[in-house]
Amino acid sequence: MQTGPGITDMPESDMARPLLERDHGGSVGPWGPSSGGTVGILGTGDFARSLATCLLCSGFKVVVGSRNPKRNAGIFPAEAELMSQEEAVKRAELLFVALYKEHYCTLRSLAGPLAHKILIDVSNNQEVNTKGESNAEYLASLFPHSTVVKGFNVVSAWALQSGPKDGNKQVLLCSNCPEARSHVAGIARSLGFTPVDMGSLSSAREIENIPLRLLPFWKVPLVLALGLFLFFYLYNFVRAVLHPYLIENQNKFYKMPLELLNITLPCVSYVLLSLVYVPGVLAAFYQLRRGTKYRRFPHWLDQWLLHRKQIGLVSFFCACLHALYSLSLPMRRSARYLLISDAVKQVKAGAGDAWVEEQVWRMEIYVSFGIMALGLLSLLAVTSLPSVSNSLNWREFTFIQSQLGLGALLVSTLHTLAFGWNRAFDGKFYKFCLPPTFTLTLVVPSAIILARVALLLPCAHRRLMRIRRGWERRSSAQIMTPNRMEEAPESSSTL
Amino acid sequence: MQTGPGITDMPESDMARPLLERDHGGSVGPWGPSSGGTVGILGTGDFARSLATCLLCSGFKVVVGSRNPKRNAGIFPAEAELMSQEEAVKRAELLFVALYKEHYCTLRSLAGPLAHKILIDVSNNQEVNTKGESNAEYLASLFPHSTVVKGFNVVSAWALQSGPKDGNKQVLLCSNCPEARSHVAGIARSLGFTPVDMGSLSSAREIENIPLRLLPFWKVPLVLALGLFLFFYLYNFVRAVLHPYLIENQNKFYKMPLELLNITLPCVSYVLLSLVYVPGVLAAFYQLRRGTKYRRFPHWLDQWLLHRKQIGLVSFFCACLHALYSLSLPMRRSARYLLISDAVKQVKAGAGDAWVEEQVWRMEIYVSFGIMALGLLSLLAVTSLPSVSNSLNWREFTFIQSQLGLGALLVSTLHTLAFGWNRAFDGKFYKFCLPPTFTLTLVVPSAIILARVALLLPCAHRRLMRIRRGWERRSSAQIMTPNRMEEAPESSSTL
Amino acid sequence: MQTGPGITDMPESDMARPLLERDHGGSVGPWGPSSGGTVGILGTGDFARSLATCLLCSGFKVVVGSRNPKRNAGIFPAEAELMSQEEAVKRAELLFVALYKEHYCTLRSLAGPLAHKILIDVSNNQEVNTKGESNAEYLASLFPHSTVVKGFNVVSAWALQSGPKDGNKQVLLCSNCPEARSHVAGIARSLGFTPVDMGSLSSAREIENIPLRLLPFWKVPLVLALGLFLFFYLYNFVRAVLHPYLIENQNKFYKMPLELLNITLPCVSYVLLSLVYVPGVLAAFYQLRRGTKYRRFPHWLDQWLLHRKQIGLVSFFCACLHALYSLSLPMRRSARYLLISDAVKQVKAGAGDAWVEEQVWRMEIYVSFGIMALGLLSLLAVTSLPSVSNSLNWREFTFIQSQLGLGALLVSTLHTLAFGWNRAFDGKFYKFCLPPTFTLTLVVPSAIILARVALLLPCAHRRLMRIRRGWERRSSAQIMTPNRMEEAPESSSTL
Structure with a gap:
C-alpha cells in the first residue's frame, strides 16, 4: 500500500552519528564505539523498511539482515546495507528483531554471535495474551546470553515514516537491563518519540497487549x-x-x-x-x-x-x-x-x-x-x-x-x-x-x-x-x- | 491521582549529559563544566517529581533538595539524588524552585550558596495578578545575587510526564540576564518544548497570568x-x-x-x-x-x-x-x-x-x-x-x-x-x-x-x-x- | 500582522553550535568547520525574519544579507547579524534565498562568491505550475556552480515561529546533490521538522505546487x-x-x-x-x-x-x-x-x-x-x-x-x-x-x-x-x- 510520499533513497551516509553514540564516546559499554553507531535490523517487512528509513534520517548507520539479501535489495533505502543475517549480527551491537514470533526460532543458529548484544523485540500479537509468556520473554529464553528490550510495538510503520503524531508519540519500553533500556530510550528520543519506562521484562505482555486494546x-x-x-x-x-x-x-x-x-x-x-x-x-x-x-x-x-x-x-x-x-x-x-x-x-x-x-x-x-x-x-x-x-x-x-x-x-x-x-x-x-x-x-x-x-x-x-x-x-x-x-x-x- | 503509565525508575545515569552541557565543554560560563550538567530541584511536590523524571529522561543529572530527604525518598525516581536543600544548592549551578510563593522565605538561609546561581521560578498564582509584584520578581528581591528566570509555569506536571502536546508546547521565558535565559531555553528545547523569549523579568507577571487566563x-x-x-x-x-x-x-x-x-x-x-x-x-x-x-x-x-x-x-x-x-x-x-x-x-x-x-x-x-x-x-x-x-x-x-x-x-x-x-x-x-x-x-x-x-x-x-x-x-x-x-x-x- | 507572542531578541549567541556542525567537525565537506555553523539568509521579509529567529533558537549563527542593512536593522533579532548581501554570502556556506522568483536575477552579481555554496530555494508561486521550469531549477540555471536545494516552502512563517504542528511538520526536500540534501535535512530536523526526501531537483515543481494544492x-x-x-x-x-x-x-x-x-x-x-x-x-x-x-x-x-x-x-x-x-x-x-x-x-x-x-x-x-x-x-x-x-x-x-x-x-x-x-x-x-x-x-x-x-x-x-x-x-x-x-x-x- 502506498502510505504517502515515498522515502526511498535518502542518502544520509554523511550524517551525524547518533547522539547516543557520541555520548558514549569514552565509555566501554557493550555498545561501545567499536559498533560505530550501527543499528541492525533483522527482517525485511514493512516495519523493517520504515524503521530503516527513520533510523537513517536520524543519523544512524543501518545494516539489514535478510535471508535473501539480493532479493530484497530494491526495497530498502540505498544507505541501508543489506547483508546476510550473520553479517548484520556481527556488524551491530544492537538489533531490532522485526520478525513474527513464529520465526524467532529461525535465528537460533545465530545464538553465538548474538551473545552480549541488545535485541529489541518489536513484535505484536494477533490476539490479546492474557496469561501466556510474552513474545519478548520467549525471545529472551531463546537467547539467554543476549539482552532483550521490548518496545516500539505500539508504533506503526506509518508513524515511523511520517513522524510521530500527538496521539502515538509514546514508546513504552521494558527490559531486565536498565542500561540497555536507557540506551533504547535514547534511540526512541532521537527518532522523535517519547520513551516511557515500564520496568522489567515481565511488563512485556502488558506492552504487547496495548495495540490490541479495544477502547x-x-x-x-x-x-x-x-x-x-x-x-x-x-x-x-x-x-x-x-x-x-x-x-x-x-x-x-x-x-x-x-x-x-x-x-x-x-x-x-x-x-x-x-x-x-x-x-x-x-x-x-x-x-x-x-x-x-x-x-x-x-x-x-x-x-x-x-x-x-x-x-x-x-x-x-x-x-x-x-x-x-x-x-x-x-x-x-x-x-x-x-x-x-x-x-x-x-x-x-x-x-x-x-x-x-x-x-x-x-x-x-x-x-x-x-x-x-x-x-x-x-x-x-x-x-x-x-x-x-x-x-x-x-x-x-x-x-x-x-x-x-x-x-x-x-x-x-x-x-x-x-x-x-x-x-x-x-x-x-x-x-x-x-x-x-x-x-x-x-x-x-x-x-x-x-x-x-x-x-x-x-x-x-x-x-x-x-x-x-x-x-x-x-x-x-x-x-x-x-x-x-x-x-x-x-x-x-x-x- | 494516577495520571497514566508511571515513570518511576528510569535508570538514565549512563545517559548522555545534556546537549547544552556538551556544547559549553570549553567555555567558562557560570554553569561551566564544573557543574557536571547537574540540575537542582527545590521542592518535592507533583511538579518537582514530574520535572525530575522528565529531566532524567532527557539525560540531565538531577539533585532534589528536600527539607526531609528521608521522608520523600520513595516518591522520586531512583536516579534523582535526594538530599538536603543546602547540599542540592551546592551541587547544582541551576535550580528549579518548585515551591509556593509563600514558602520562598524558607530558602533565605541559603542566600549565600545560591549567589551567582540560576533560579528558575516555575510558580503560578491562584488569582490573576493585575498590578502587584510577580512571584519571580519577589524571588529576585529575596536573592539579589542570584539570577532569576521565570518559566515552565505554563507547563503542567502531566505535560512533563507524557511529553508536550501541540497545544501546550510553548514555554515562555523571561529574565534580566540574557545568558541565563538562553541557557534555560536550551533546557526547554531538550525536554521537547518550544521556548519563547519574553524579554526581561518585568514580563514575569504577564507570564504568571497566562495559566489563569479564561478564554x-x-x-x-x-x-x-x-x-x-x-x-x-x-x-x-x-x-x-x-x-x-x-x-x-x-x-x-x-x-x-x-x-x-x-x-x-x-x-x-x-x-x-x-x-x-x-x-x-x-x-x-x-x-x-x-x-x-x-x-x-x-x-x-x-x-x-x-x-x-x-x-x-x-x-x-x-x-x-x-x-x-x-x-x-x-x-x-x-x-x-x-x-x-x-x-x-x-x-x-x-x-x-x-x-x-x-x-x-x-x-x-x-x-x-x-x-x-x-x-x-x-x-x-x-x-x-x-x-x-x-x-x-x-x-x-x-x-x-x-x-x-x-x-x-x-x-x-x-x-x-x-x-x-x-x-x-x-x-x-x-x-x-x-x-x-x-x-x-x-x-x-x-x-x-x-x-x-x-x-x-x-x-x-x-x-x-x-x-x-x-x-x-x-x-x-x-x-x-x-x-x-x-x-x-x-x-x-x-x- | 501580529502572529502571536513576538520572538524578537532572544540572545542565543552563547548557544550550542548546530548538531550538524559538530558532527562534521572532522570532515572536510563543502560546509566544513570554516563556516562556523553559520547560516545565511538573503531577504528581509516575514519569512526571512521568522527563519532567522527559528535558526537562532536552535543554536545556529545567522547572517542576513540585505540590500539596505541599515533600513532593516530594527526588524531582526539582535543576534542575527545584518550585513550587505556580498558579506553574507562570504560568511556563510549555506544560504536561504528568501526572495520572490522575479528578484533572483538581482543576485547575479554574487555568482562568484556563491559558487560551491548551498542555496536553499524556499519560494512559492502564485499559481499552480503545470509544466514550466520550477523556481529552484531557474535558480540553479542562474548559478550553475552553486548547489541548489528546494525546501521549506511548505512551511509558513508562522509555523517557524510557533513551532511545527502535527499537520505541517513535514519539510519536503529535493536536490541533485545528495550531500547537500542530507545537510539541509539535518537543519530541518534541528528546527523540529520532519524532512522527507523527494529525490532530484526535478521534483522541485511538484514541491512548489504543494502549497497551492486545493483539497x-x-x-x-x-x-x-x-x-x-x-x-x-x-x-x-x-x-x-x-x-x-x-x-x-x-x-x-x-x-x-x-x-x-x-x-x-x-x-x-x-x-x-x-x-x-x-x-x-x-x-x-x-x-x-x-x-x-x-x-x-x-x-x-x-x-x-x-x-x-x-x-x-x-x-x-x-x-x-x-x-x-x-x-x-x-x-x-x-x-x-x-x-x-x-x-x-x-x-x-x-x-x-x-x-x-x-x-x-x-x-x-x-x-x-x-x-x-x-x-x-x-x-x-x-x-x-x-x-x-x-x-x-x-x-x-x-x-x-x-x-x-x-x-x-x-x-x-x-x-x-x-x-x-x-x-x-x-x-x-x-x-x-x-x-x-x-x-x-x-x-x-x-x-x-x-x-x-x-x-x-x-x-x-x-x-x-x-x-x-x-x-x-x-x-x-x-x-x-x-x-x-x-x-x-x-x-x-x-x-
Missing part, C-alpha cells in the same frame, strides 16, 4: 448505558404499552420502535450526565473527612474519575438521538392521523378552540430548556476533542468541564421538571402503581446539586481549598509539608 | 452576541407580544420561551456572521488607500481581525440553536391547537382547500436556503478545529474560510430575503411603526457583499494583489523593497 | 457526489413532478426546492456510503485470486482506497442535510395546508378515524432506523477527525471504520427497505415505467453486503488472513518469505 475506557460506560437503557425501556414499555393494552384494551404497540426509544433515551442521558459529577463530589467529601489530599482514593473511585469523559460523551450521544427522535415526532403518520382524528372530534363536539393554556406553557418551556441543555452539552463535547482540549489551559478546561457541565446538569433538571410538571403528584399518571419515569431519573441529579451547594458553604469551601493547596490536618500527618506543589485532584480529568 | 478571545464575541441578543429579543417582544396585547388585545405571552428565542437567534447569528467579514474588507480598503501593506492597522482593526474565528463560531452556535428551535415548532402543543382550530374554521367556512400557492413557495424556498446555509457554516466550523486547520495548507484554509464563508453569508442573505418576501413593503407588517426585524439585520451583510463586489473590480483587485506582494506606492516609502517576502494579511487568521 | 483528495468525491445528485434529482423530478403534471394534471412544482432535495440527498448519501466499502472488498478478492499481498493493486483501486475517507464524509454530510430536510417537512405551509384539507375531507366523509396501521408501522420503523444510521455515521465522522484518529490504536481505528461502518451500511439498508416497504412490487408506484428510486440505490449496497458475507466464509477468511500475514502461494513467488512483517492493506486507510 478500554469505553467498556464500562457503554455497559452502564446499555443497562440503564434496558431498564428504562422495560419500565416505559410497561407503563406506555402494556398498561393501555391490559387495562384500557388499547393497541399502542406501534410506539415500540420510536416513541418508547424517545422517552427512554433522555432518561439514560440524564442519569449518565449526573453520574459524571458524582465522583468529583465523593472525592471532595473524602478529602474533607480525611483532612488531606495525599491519601489515595479507593480504587473504584479512581476508576470512576478516569471514566468521566467517556460517560459524559455517551450521555451527549443519547441526548442527540433524543433530540432527533423528538423532532421527528410530528412528521410521523401516527401523529398525522391522531391530529386529524382530534380535529374531527373537535368539529363533532362543536367547540371552536382546543387551546389549553397550561399545556401550551408547559411544552414551550420544556422544549426550550431541552434545546438549551443540548447546546451546553455540545460545547462540552467539542472541548473533549483532543485538539481542542490541548489548546485550553487548565483553568479554561476546568471552567468548561466543571462550571458549564454543572450548568448543563441544571438546565437538564429544569427540562425534566418542566416536562414532569405536576404529574408526580397526580394519581392518574401512576400506571400499575409505577410512578412517572421522570421521577426516577431525578434522584441522582438532585443529590448532586444539593451536595455541590453544600460544598460551596464557606466552611467547607475554605477547608477544601486549603487541603488542595497541600495543607494537612495534624492528625493525618505528623509534620506540615509546606514545600509540596500539587495539582488539585480534578487534574486527572485532563487525561 | 480571553471569547469575551468580546460573547458580550457582542449577548448585546445583540438582548436588543433583538426586546425588539421582537415589542412587535410580536406587546403589539398584539395592547392593540389587538391578544395574549401571545406564551411565545416568550420559544418562538421569540427562535426569531431572535437567527438575527444574532446573521449579524455576527457578517461582522466576521467586515474587518477583512476594511483592511483591504486601508491598504488600497495607503498604497502599502507595511503600515500597521489601527489597534481596533487588528483586534477585530484576531477575533474573527470566535465571532464566527458564536454565529454558528446561534444558527444551530435556531435550527433546533425551528424544527421543534410543529411538535408543540400550541402548534397543534392552532392547526386543529384552523381545520375547524375551514370546515365551518365550508371551504375545502386552504392552499395559498405564494405562502407555500415562500416557505419551501426559505427553509431550503436556511438548511443550505447551516450546512456551509458547519463546514466552516469543522475546519476551525485545530487538528483540521493544521492539516490544511494556507490556500485551502483561505479558500474555506473566505470563499465558503462568503458563500454562507450569501445563502444566509437569500434565506433572509425569502423569509422576508414582500413584508418590508407591506404596511401591515409594521408594528408601532417598527419595521420587520429581518430588515434591520440586512444592513451590514448587504454592505459587505457590495464592498466585496467592489474589491473584485479589476482596477481595485489588481492594485490590491500588487500591494500584498510587497509593492509600495512611492509616496508612502522612498524606496522600492523588492526583496521582502510577506504573507497576505489574512494569514493572521490562521492563528 | 486534492476532495475533488473526485465531490464530482462523484454532484453527478449522483444530478442523476437522482432528475430521476425524482420526472417521477414526482413531471408525471403528476403530465398524466394527472397536478401542479407539484412547489416540491422542487425542498421535497425533491430531500428524496435525492439520501440516495446520494446511501450510494456514496456503499462506495466506501467497494474497494476493500475488491482488494480482498484481488489478494485471494493472486494468492499474495506483495503485488500492487491496479492504480484505480489504489486511488479508490485512498479516497474512502473523503467519500464517507461527503456521504455523512448528505445524510445530515437529509435529516434536516426531513425534520423540516412538517413545519412547512404545504404540510399544514394538506393536513387541514385532509381533516376537512375526513369530516365530510363522516369517518372518525383515518388510522392505517400498516402505514403507521412502516413510518415508525424507517424513521427510527434512519436516526440510528445517522447516529452510527456521526461516530464514524468524529473518529475521522485527525486528533481523534491519532489517539486510537490501529485495532480501534479498524474496528470503528470497518465494523461500525458496515453496521451503518446495514442499518441504512434497513432504513431504505422499511421506507420502500412493498412499493417495489406494486405497479402503481412505477411512473413512466420508472421503478421507485429506492430500488436503484439498493444495487451496490446489497452486492457489498453479500460479498462481505462471502468473505466471512471459513475457507475464504482463513486464506485471506494467511495472505495478510505474509503467506504467498508458491506459484506467485518461488520462495516462502517468512520474515516479512507487513500491515494489512486497510492500513492505507489510516492516512
Whole structure:
C-alpha cells in the first residue's frame, strides 16, 4: 500500500552519528564505539523498511539482515546495507528483531554471535495474551546470553515514516537491563518519540497487549448505558404499552420502535450526565473527612474519575438521538392521523378552540430548556476533542468541564421538571402503581446539586481549598509539608 | 491521582549529559563544566517529581533538595539524588524552585550558596495578578545575587510526564540576564518544548497570568452576541407580544420561551456572521488607500481581525440553536391547537382547500436556503478545529474560510430575503411603526457583499494583489523593497 | 500582522553550535568547520525574519544579507547579524534565498562568491505550475556552480515561529546533490521538522505546487457526489413532478426546492456510503485470486482506497442535510395546508378515524432506523477527525471504520427497505415505467453486503488472513518469505 510520499533513497551516509553514540564516546559499554553507531535490523517487512528509513534520517548507520539479501535489495533505502543475517549480527551491537514470533526460532543458529548484544523485540500479537509468556520473554529464553528490550510495538510503520503524531508519540519500553533500556530510550528520543519506562521484562505482555486494546475506557460506560437503557425501556414499555393494552384494551404497540426509544433515551442521558459529577463530589467529601489530599482514593473511585469523559460523551450521544427522535415526532403518520382524528372530534363536539393554556406553557418551556441543555452539552463535547482540549489551559478546561457541565446538569433538571410538571403528584399518571419515569431519573441529579451547594458553604469551601493547596490536618500527618506543589485532584480529568 | 503509565525508575545515569552541557565543554560560563550538567530541584511536590523524571529522561543529572530527604525518598525516581536543600544548592549551578510563593522565605538561609546561581521560578498564582509584584520578581528581591528566570509555569506536571502536546508546547521565558535565559531555553528545547523569549523579568507577571487566563478571545464575541441578543429579543417582544396585547388585545405571552428565542437567534447569528467579514474588507480598503501593506492597522482593526474565528463560531452556535428551535415548532402543543382550530374554521367556512400557492413557495424556498446555509457554516466550523486547520495548507484554509464563508453569508442573505418576501413593503407588517426585524439585520451583510463586489473590480483587485506582494506606492516609502517576502494579511487568521 | 507572542531578541549567541556542525567537525565537506555553523539568509521579509529567529533558537549563527542593512536593522533579532548581501554570502556556506522568483536575477552579481555554496530555494508561486521550469531549477540555471536545494516552502512563517504542528511538520526536500540534501535535512530536523526526501531537483515543481494544492483528495468525491445528485434529482423530478403534471394534471412544482432535495440527498448519501466499502472488498478478492499481498493493486483501486475517507464524509454530510430536510417537512405551509384539507375531507366523509396501521408501522420503523444510521455515521465522522484518529490504536481505528461502518451500511439498508416497504412490487408506484428510486440505490449496497458475507466464509477468511500475514502461494513467488512483517492493506486507510 502506498502510505504517502515515498522515502526511498535518502542518502544520509554523511550524517551525524547518533547522539547516543557520541555520548558514549569514552565509555566501554557493550555498545561501545567499536559498533560505530550501527543499528541492525533483522527482517525485511514493512516495519523493517520504515524503521530503516527513520533510523537513517536520524543519523544512524543501518545494516539489514535478510535471508535473501539480493532479493530484497530494491526495497530498502540505498544507505541501508543489506547483508546476510550473520553479517548484520556481527556488524551491530544492537538489533531490532522485526520478525513474527513464529520465526524467532529461525535465528537460533545465530545464538553465538548474538551473545552480549541488545535485541529489541518489536513484535505484536494477533490476539490479546492474557496469561501466556510474552513474545519478548520467549525471545529472551531463546537467547539467554543476549539482552532483550521490548518496545516500539505500539508504533506503526506509518508513524515511523511520517513522524510521530500527538496521539502515538509514546514508546513504552521494558527490559531486565536498565542500561540497555536507557540506551533504547535514547534511540526512541532521537527518532522523535517519547520513551516511557515500564520496568522489567515481565511488563512485556502488558506492552504487547496495548495495540490490541479495544477502547478500554469505553467498556464500562457503554455497559452502564446499555443497562440503564434496558431498564428504562422495560419500565416505559410497561407503563406506555402494556398498561393501555391490559387495562384500557388499547393497541399502542406501534410506539415500540420510536416513541418508547424517545422517552427512554433522555432518561439514560440524564442519569449518565449526573453520574459524571458524582465522583468529583465523593472525592471532595473524602478529602474533607480525611483532612488531606495525599491519601489515595479507593480504587473504584479512581476508576470512576478516569471514566468521566467517556460517560459524559455517551450521555451527549443519547441526548442527540433524543433530540432527533423528538423532532421527528410530528412528521410521523401516527401523529398525522391522531391530529386529524382530534380535529374531527373537535368539529363533532362543536367547540371552536382546543387551546389549553397550561399545556401550551408547559411544552414551550420544556422544549426550550431541552434545546438549551443540548447546546451546553455540545460545547462540552467539542472541548473533549483532543485538539481542542490541548489548546485550553487548565483553568479554561476546568471552567468548561466543571462550571458549564454543572450548568448543563441544571438546565437538564429544569427540562425534566418542566416536562414532569405536576404529574408526580397526580394519581392518574401512576400506571400499575409505577410512578412517572421522570421521577426516577431525578434522584441522582438532585443529590448532586444539593451536595455541590453544600460544598460551596464557606466552611467547607475554605477547608477544601486549603487541603488542595497541600495543607494537612495534624492528625493525618505528623509534620506540615509546606514545600509540596500539587495539582488539585480534578487534574486527572485532563487525561 | 494516577495520571497514566508511571515513570518511576528510569535508570538514565549512563545517559548522555545534556546537549547544552556538551556544547559549553570549553567555555567558562557560570554553569561551566564544573557543574557536571547537574540540575537542582527545590521542592518535592507533583511538579518537582514530574520535572525530575522528565529531566532524567532527557539525560540531565538531577539533585532534589528536600527539607526531609528521608521522608520523600520513595516518591522520586531512583536516579534523582535526594538530599538536603543546602547540599542540592551546592551541587547544582541551576535550580528549579518548585515551591509556593509563600514558602520562598524558607530558602533565605541559603542566600549565600545560591549567589551567582540560576533560579528558575516555575510558580503560578491562584488569582490573576493585575498590578502587584510577580512571584519571580519577589524571588529576585529575596536573592539579589542570584539570577532569576521565570518559566515552565505554563507547563503542567502531566505535560512533563507524557511529553508536550501541540497545544501546550510553548514555554515562555523571561529574565534580566540574557545568558541565563538562553541557557534555560536550551533546557526547554531538550525536554521537547518550544521556548519563547519574553524579554526581561518585568514580563514575569504577564507570564504568571497566562495559566489563569479564561478564554480571553471569547469575551468580546460573547458580550457582542449577548448585546445583540438582548436588543433583538426586546425588539421582537415589542412587535410580536406587546403589539398584539395592547392593540389587538391578544395574549401571545406564551411565545416568550420559544418562538421569540427562535426569531431572535437567527438575527444574532446573521449579524455576527457578517461582522466576521467586515474587518477583512476594511483592511483591504486601508491598504488600497495607503498604497502599502507595511503600515500597521489601527489597534481596533487588528483586534477585530484576531477575533474573527470566535465571532464566527458564536454565529454558528446561534444558527444551530435556531435550527433546533425551528424544527421543534410543529411538535408543540400550541402548534397543534392552532392547526386543529384552523381545520375547524375551514370546515365551518365550508371551504375545502386552504392552499395559498405564494405562502407555500415562500416557505419551501426559505427553509431550503436556511438548511443550505447551516450546512456551509458547519463546514466552516469543522475546519476551525485545530487538528483540521493544521492539516490544511494556507490556500485551502483561505479558500474555506473566505470563499465558503462568503458563500454562507450569501445563502444566509437569500434565506433572509425569502423569509422576508414582500413584508418590508407591506404596511401591515409594521408594528408601532417598527419595521420587520429581518430588515434591520440586512444592513451590514448587504454592505459587505457590495464592498466585496467592489474589491473584485479589476482596477481595485489588481492594485490590491500588487500591494500584498510587497509593492509600495512611492509616496508612502522612498524606496522600492523588492526583496521582502510577506504573507497576505489574512494569514493572521490562521492563528 | 501580529502572529502571536513576538520572538524578537532572544540572545542565543552563547548557544550550542548546530548538531550538524559538530558532527562534521572532522570532515572536510563543502560546509566544513570554516563556516562556523553559520547560516545565511538573503531577504528581509516575514519569512526571512521568522527563519532567522527559528535558526537562532536552535543554536545556529545567522547572517542576513540585505540590500539596505541599515533600513532593516530594527526588524531582526539582535543576534542575527545584518550585513550587505556580498558579506553574507562570504560568511556563510549555506544560504536561504528568501526572495520572490522575479528578484533572483538581482543576485547575479554574487555568482562568484556563491559558487560551491548551498542555496536553499524556499519560494512559492502564485499559481499552480503545470509544466514550466520550477523556481529552484531557474535558480540553479542562474548559478550553475552553486548547489541548489528546494525546501521549506511548505512551511509558513508562522509555523517557524510557533513551532511545527502535527499537520505541517513535514519539510519536503529535493536536490541533485545528495550531500547537500542530507545537510539541509539535518537543519530541518534541528528546527523540529520532519524532512522527507523527494529525490532530484526535478521534483522541485511538484514541491512548489504543494502549497497551492486545493483539497486534492476532495475533488473526485465531490464530482462523484454532484453527478449522483444530478442523476437522482432528475430521476425524482420526472417521477414526482413531471408525471403528476403530465398524466394527472397536478401542479407539484412547489416540491422542487425542498421535497425533491430531500428524496435525492439520501440516495446520494446511501450510494456514496456503499462506495466506501467497494474497494476493500475488491482488494480482498484481488489478494485471494493472486494468492499474495506483495503485488500492487491496479492504480484505480489504489486511488479508490485512498479516497474512502473523503467519500464517507461527503456521504455523512448528505445524510445530515437529509435529516434536516426531513425534520423540516412538517413545519412547512404545504404540510399544514394538506393536513387541514385532509381533516376537512375526513369530516365530510363522516369517518372518525383515518388510522392505517400498516402505514403507521412502516413510518415508525424507517424513521427510527434512519436516526440510528445517522447516529452510527456521526461516530464514524468524529473518529475521522485527525486528533481523534491519532489517539486510537490501529485495532480501534479498524474496528470503528470497518465494523461500525458496515453496521451503518446495514442499518441504512434497513432504513431504505422499511421506507420502500412493498412499493417495489406494486405497479402503481412505477411512473413512466420508472421503478421507485429506492430500488436503484439498493444495487451496490446489497452486492457489498453479500460479498462481505462471502468473505466471512471459513475457507475464504482463513486464506485471506494467511495472505495478510505474509503467506504467498508458491506459484506467485518461488520462495516462502517468512520474515516479512507487513500491515494489512486497510492500513492505507489510516492516512
